[in-house]
Amino acid sequence: MPVGVVLRRTPGVTRWARWAWRAVAVLPGAGPADWRELRREGEAVEYHAATVSLELYRAETEAYLHGITAREPSVYVVMRKTFGEHPFEIVLITASPYEAQDYCDSGEDIVEKVPMPAGLLAWVGDFVERYHEEEEFVKRRRDRAKVDGKQDGIGDPRISKPADIYASPGLKRGRLQ
Incomplete structure (x- = not known):
């Protein structure tokens, strides 16, 4: 479904x-x-920034169920800061709080929770x-x-002599052995 994103x-x-930006609404269809x-x-302006496609997947129904049964059902707008004509690129809109969390974890994207x-x-x-x-x-x-119940071995298996099992690496001619 195409969904418009309104930024304030x-x-x-x-x-x-100089400016504070926030996703404040979505426009289904x-x-x-x-x-x-x-x-x-006054100085506050709302823009219909972009229209992106909201896609739902059968494998994600548990996440959607979690999102729509929350106290305030929401969709999540994922934005990325740009240095062009417009301050943000709308990357994604999702109904999955799990997917939104994945984008939050990267720290490179801005994720806004918007009432559904x-x-x-x-x-x-x-x-x-x-x-x-x-x-x-x-x-x-x-x-x-x-x-x-049983001890398989002691020490590092790469050391061949039993006497050297507990030996720490030492210097031999200026380098570790």
């Missing part, structure tokens, strides 16, 4: 950041856009209802074999 630019609060100005309130509109929530919920299969939890059992 407000004046920065420090002298080092939006047409193509390239930083079209939507609204202006009712129509989009219904669409994702219908997908989850249709394809989600609950996996039964199987607790892994330990092997009951006792492995601590």
Whole structure:
């Protein structure tokens, strides 16, 4: 589904950041856009920055279920800072909090949590209802074999003499042996 991303630019609060940017809304079913100005309130401006495709996958239904059953169902907008005409490139929009976390871990991308509109929530919920299969939890059992009863060997197997097993490497003519 094509989804438009709305970014809001407000004046920065420090002298080092002239502007503060935040993803504030998504527009399900939006047409193509390239930083079209939507609204202006004083110095705050909202832009329809881009329209990207939201794709859902059957293997990710557990993540979508986790996202839509949260206190505030949300989608996640992944942005990357650019040095061109526009300050950000919209990389991805996802309904999976797990995938959003993966992008947060890299530290190179900016991930914004945006409330999911009712129509989009219904669409994702219908997908989850249709394809989600609950996996039964199987607790892994330990092997009951006792492995601590016998000693296989002592020391480094690369050392051939038993007398040298506990010897530490020494210097021989200025280099380690």
